[in-house]
Amino acid sequence: MFMQICVAFIQNRKKILYFATDTIAILTGLKPALDAFKFGSGAEKEEHQIGEPLMEMTFCKACEMVFEAIQASIVQTYALLLAKEK
Structure with a gap:
């Protein structure tokens, strides 16, 4: 979990709200679903x-x-x- 939080921090270090959302998803075990949703919905790089x-x-x-x-x-x-x- 720590390494996933590090990846989320590196990815979203400029927007703390996105980092907080990813951290909550990691701690609750929903990060794979969140990532699949982002990728599946065609989300672009912000x-x-x-x-x-x-x-x-x-x-x-x-x-x-x-x-x-x-x-x-x-x-x-x-x-x-x-x-x-x-």
Whole structure:
């Protein structure tokens, strides 16, 4: 979540209201839906944003996959090491 908030801050650092909206969406777990809506509705890059909605969605998805996958991999490796063969 922290990395997604960082991406939202970089994307919307000039407009605090857009950043606050994205932060609330991230904390409630609705950011993927918000990004999909922005991209699906054909929203254009606004003047205060660095990149297109597709770029923002891609970065947020990448952060989500990388930082969630690391934790899941650690838990699965730990469980595998503790598992006894029968």
